[in-house]
Amino acid sequence: MAIVATQSKLGKIVWPVLAWTVALLFFFPIFWMILTSFKTDADAVKPEFLFRFTPTLENYTNMTDNYDYWRFATNSIITSVSATLFTLFVAVPCAYAMAFNPSRGTKDILMWMLSTKMLPAAAVLYPMIFLTKSLGIYDTKFLIVMVLSLINLPIAIWMLFTYFKDIPKDIIEAGQMDGLTTWGEVKEILVPLAWGGIASTALLIFIFCWNEAYWTVRLTTTEAATLSKLIEGNRAPEGLFFGRLSAVSTAAVGPIIVLGWFSQKQLVQGLTFGAVK
Amino acid sequence: MGRIQLKAVQKKFGDVEVIPPLDLTIEDGEFAVFVGPSGCGKSTLLRMIAGLEELTSGQVEIDGKDMTLAPPSTRGLAMVFQSYALYPHMTVRKNIAFPLRMEKMDPAEIEKRVAVAAKSLNLTDYLDRKPGQLSGGQRQRVAIGRAIVREPSAFLFDEPLSNLDAALRVGMRLEISELHKRLENTMIYVTHDQVEAMTMADKIVVLQAGVIEQVGSPLELYNAPRNKFVGGFIGSPKMNQLEGEAAKKRGCTTIGMRPEHISVSPDSGEFKGTVGVAEQLGSDTFFHVHVEGHEETVTVRQSGQVNYGYGDTIYFTPEEDRVHKFGPDGLRVE
Numbered sequence: 007m008a009i010v011a012t013q014s015k016l017g018k019i020v021w022p023v024l025a026w027t028v029a030l031l032f033f034f035p036i037f038w039m040i041l042t043s044f045k046t047d048a049d050a051v052k053p054e055f056l057f058r059f060t061p062t063l064e065n066y067t068n069m070t071d072n073y074d075y076w077r078f079a080t081n082s083i084i085t086s087v088s089a090t091l092f093t094l095f096v097a098v099p100c101a102y103a104m105a106f107n108p109s110r111g112t113k114d115i116l117m118w119m120l121s122t123k124m125l126p127a128a129a130v131l132y133p134m135i136f137l138t139k140s141l142g143i144y145d146t147k148f149l150i151v152m153v154l155s156l157i158n159l160p161i162a163i164w165m166l167f168t169y170f171k172d173i174p175k176d177i178i179e180a181g182q183m184d185g186l187t188t189w190g191e192v193k194e195i196l197v198p199l200a201w202g203g204i205a206s207t208a209l210l211i212f213i214f215c216w217n218e219a220y221w222t223v224r225l226t227t228t229e230a231a232t233l234s235k236l237i238e239g240n241r242a243p244e245g246l247f248f249g250r251l252s253a254v255s256t257a258a259v260g261p262i263i264v265l266g267w268f269s270q271k272q273l274v275q276g277l278t279f280g281a282v283k
Numbered sequence: 284m285g286r287i288q289l290k291a292v293q294k295k296f297g298d299v300e301v302i303p304p305l306d307l308t309i310e311d312g313e314f315a316v317f318v319g320p321s322g323c324g325k326s327t328l329l330r331m332i333a334g335l336e337e338l339t340s341g342q343v344e345i346d347g348k349d350m351t352l353a354p355p356s357t358r359g360l361a362m363v364f365q366s367y368a369l370y371p372h373m374t375v376r377k378n379i380a381f382p383l384r385m386e387k388m389d390p391a392e393i394e395k396r397v398a399v400a401a402k403s404l405n406l407t408d409y410l411d412r413k414p415g416q417l418s419g420g421q422r423q424r425v426a427i428g429r430a431i432v433r434e435p436s437a438f439l440f441d442e443p444l445s446n447l448d449a450a451l452r453v454g455m456r457l458e459i460s461e462l463h464k465r466l467e468n469t470m471i472y473v474t475h476d477q478v479e480a481m482t483m484a485d486k487i488v489v490l491q492a493g494v495i496e497q498v499g500s501p502l503e504l505y506n507a508p509r510n511k512f513v514g515g516f517i518g519s520p521k522m523n524q525l526e527g528e529a530a531k532k533r534g535c536t537t538i539g540m541r542p543e544h545i546s547v548s549p550d551s552g553e554f555k556g557t558v559g560v561a562e563q564l565g566s567d568t569f570f571h572v573h574v575e576g577h578e579e580t581v582t583v584r585q586s587g588q589v590n591y592g593y594g595d596t597i598y599f600t601p602e603e604d605r606v607h608k609f610g611p612d613g614l615r616v617e
Binding site: 180 | 333334335354355356360361362364365366368369370371372381382385386429433
């Protein structure tokens with residue numbers, strides 16, 4: 007008994023300390039980035055000024071005045087939101103069909119969808135650039151929405167498929183007996199029952215879209231450029247301006263951190279939906 | 284109205300034929316029970332009537348109209364599922380009202396019908412609860428409520444009582460029978476429990492491996508089973524079936540003796556055997572007797588409390604006019 011008691015007492019100290027250490031380890035770079043964004047470029051590279059420095063908003067004013075931050079931010083919001091909605095619009099019916107009316111090929115189709123994620127993006131970079139340029143859609147928001155949707159569709163379908171699979175088929179069939187059309191099944195039964203799963207899928211896809219850099223940087227110049235492009239563009243020939251770069255990065259990462267923070271509960275709930283049914 | 288006619292319906296899953304072409308008519312107002320061992324295709328047959336399972340070939344007619352390709356929602360049938368299949372995100376009230384809301388019925392009329400159904404099923408106090416807060420029997424009632432408010436042309440029950448405990452099952456069995464007497468609707472009921480079939484049905488359809496073995500009233504099936512399978516499946520405890528000398532003497536290959544049609548004596552009779560286990564039920568006693576010269580054990584039912592113990596030697600004789608005779612092909616011979 008005594009041993010168990012001391013062990014659990016020890017556990018009460020050790021685990022929280024460990025958890026906090028890991029959390030701080032993860033959080034520190036972000037904290038550092040935020041701090042640096044309030045320093046001048048000169049101060050930013052001096053280790054002795056890590057915590058002691060005179061804060062300045064210069065980097066932020068510079069960013070909005072000279073770099074047109076809001077245009078990039080608006081592009082990011084428009085493309086991410088549209089891509090998320092379009093992805094769900096395609097993925098929900100698709101996952102519904104595969105979960106409730108599976109055919110012999112359903113497993114193969116799921117595998118095939120996942121396999122599209124296995125191709126290195128770089129392998130199709132040049133074909134994509136030539137193709138989109140000749141189609142005249144290079145550097146358009148339409149292209150970015152399509153690309154973001156297509157690269158995220160497999161994940162969205164897989165996630166939704168697993169959530170939908172947890173809904174007993176009997177309930178859908180009861181709905182059919184009670185007079186529901188296919189659309190009614192989705193609206194009256196599927197969406198209310200899988201709401202947590204759909205919300206967390208949407209959230210995750212939105213985050214992926216917002217963070218996407220590979221394609222958004224390479225398929226845009228000015229018109230459809232997103233915040234990723236803005237960060238990437240802060241590399242000057244003279245070197246890196248850490249103060250400025252940190253400000254831009256903070257402004258790009260900020261919205262997603264805030265969103266994640268407020269939807270934490272929903273995210274966790276959604277991700278464990280199947281387990282607690 | 285609810286006359287259901289199956290014309291040469293057939294079902295294949297891939298290359299496996301689970302139901303060879305089959306004809307069956309269920310008359311309006313009839314309580315038909317599909318009974319058979321698990322995997323005999325009875326649920327599949329029900330689901331084909333419901334429209335939840337496609338036919339490989341054949342026709343389903345409801346009230347003379349061809350409904351083979353009609354979606355489930357347009358067939359005018361209501362179904363009660365084994366798992367109840369209630370909508371977990373809706374209250375009892377909304378669950379029961381759901382099919383009416385789908386018909387776009389007037390809300391006042393919906394309210395009225397839900398209240399009537401809830402009253403008849405003792406659910407009035409639970410209308411604002413969610414299914415998760417109800418017991419198994421209550422959930423089953425909600426499922427039935429959801430089916431009856433629609434006033435369907437026929438009810439389909441898919442093993443509705445198998446998730447309930449034994450005591451509740453007997454109660455619900457009575458309630459469903461009562462419901463049938465009151466509503467006079469066509470009901471099709473699927474079960475693997477021959478007691479449910481015997482007690483509830485107007486017409487029993489015995490299925491084995493997708494094939495109809497016999498169709499008839501409970502007593503027809505009990506008194507004149509068409510073959511060995513039906514003889515063994517209907518009746519509890521099971522019919523004893525013996526081959527050999529006793530069968531040859533009666534001009535057949537197998538004789539069937541129901542446990543309740545056998546008389547026992549301590550000193551003389553047709554068969555001699557030793558008592559194995561004796562099951563005392565108070566009202567009846569079941570003896571499991573090892574018969575001399577036979578592999579099988581014979582079950583004998585004696586009314587009241589009869590005291591033969593383990594290892595006692597007894598003699599027994601079947602009532603001659605109630606012996607069932609089956610030929611070499613397993614079919615009944617007269």
